[in-house]
Amino acid sequence: MAGTHHFSLTRLALATLCAVAVNTQAADAVYREAFPRVAIDPSRGVAGGGDADFGATLQYWQDDQALEKSKPWIGNPEHEWKLNWKFMDLDHTDDMHPGYLALEQGEKLFKFWAKREPAFRTCLGEGKTDFKGLAAGYPKYDPKLKKIMTVESRVEHCAKTALWEDFKQGSPANNQISLYFKSLSTNMPIKVDTSSTEIMDSYRRGEKLFYTKVGQYNFSCASCHTTTGLLGQRFRGQVPTSPFADAAHFPTYRVGLGDIESLQQRFMRCNLQARTKGLPPGDPAYTDLEVFYTVLSNDYPVSVPSAR
C-alpha cells in the first residue's frame, strides 16, 4: 500500500513538473524576431562605441580634445551625427541653458525636503550624506531591497519611505531631484558594477530587448542604432546615432519638449515613435534596458546638465 502511495506521489510530482515545463515553453514560444546581433563585450564599456557596427564614432567625441577637433562638423548634415550630439553636453560651459534651471529647482527641492526630513538625505545616499560620485555607480543592485535601482527609482523610493510623498518616476519633482543628484557626479566616469551577477542578468535581458523587434513597424532599438540598420543613415530629417555614452547625459533638457526628460521617458517616446506601446518609467523592462545602456557608457563621464 505504502509503495503504491509513494508511486502515485512520484507520478503526481512528475506530472506537475511536466505541466510547468509545458507552460514555460508556451510562454517562451511567443513568436518574436530579432535584428541581427552584434557581439558587445560589456567589460569594454564606452570603448565599444569605436566598433564599426556602431559607426566607429567614438574617436570623434570620446573626450574634449576629440570634440574640439571635430567642431567644424557641427551643423554639417553629412558629418554632424558622428559627434553623437556630445557638443550639446553643456555642463562644460558657464553658458546658461534651461537644463540649469531644472538643476537649480532640483537642488532647492532636495534641500527643502532634506531639511524637513533628514532621513531623505541618508536614504538617497544609502547612509552617506555626501553624494559626490554616488550617481556614477548607478544603476546598481540593492541587496536590502533585492532590486536593481536607478537614480530615479531611488528618489521615488526615498520620497515614499522618508517623506510619505509620491515622486513618481518621470514626474517633474523626480526628474529635477535626480538631475541634482547626478550633477554631483558630473565629470566622474560612470562605473556600473559589471561584476555583479544581478546587474549582468539585467544587462543580458536589456541586451535581448535591444535586439527584439516590436510594434507595428516591427522595429527593434538595433534597427535604428546599429550600422546594419539606420545608424549614420538619413532617416527623414534625422540621422540615428550610437547608443554608446547616451546614458551619461540624462536627465536632459529636451529642446523640442521644453522640459527635462529621464532616460526611461526617452525609451517611452522612442517606442511610441516606432508605433509600440510605451511603458511607464520604472517598468522592469525599461530598467533592464537602462542597465544595458549605462554599461555601454561605462568609463564615460557623467555629463549633466545637458540639452538635446
Added chain:
Amino acid sequence: MRSIFGKGLTVAPLLLAVALAGCAAEPGKPTQAAKAKPSDFSEWPCMSYTLACGKIPTRKPVTQALVGPLNGDPVRGQALANERSKGNCVACHLLKGAEQPGSKGPDLTAYGTWGRSDAEIYALVYDMRSRNPDTVMPPAGANQILTDQELRDVIAFLQSSK
C-alpha cells in the same frame, strides 16, 4: 574646454532646435486629434514582461498574392508614400518628389524602369521579410500600416516613377 563652445555657438543650436520644433506640427497635414481613434499601439507586440502586449506574437512573414488587376492611383500613391502617418516610405527611400528623403533603402526614383511585375512589388511592400528576414523595412501589409487599396496606389506610383 570653454573654447569649443563660443557664446554664439552654444545658443545657436538651441535656438535652431526651438525653431525646428515649431515645424514638427506639419502645417496642412491632418493632426492626431482629427483622426478617428488615436491608438496607444497596445495591439502590437511590446517590450513589457507583464502586459498583454508583451505576449502578443509578432506576425509571421507572408508572401501575399496580388488579387486581380492593380487598379492603383499613382497620385494618391505618391501622397501616401510621403505621408508620415501612412507609408512614410520617404523616411528611408529616395522617391520622386520626396521631401527630406532617407538614405537607407535603395533609390526608387526610376523604379518603374526596373521591370518588376505589379505582383512582385505588391508582395515586397506587403512584407519584405518574405525576401529578406533581416530587413528593417516595416511589413506595410502584414502589419496593416496600409490597406490593400493603399498598397495598390503606392505600387501604381512606383511603377509610374521613370
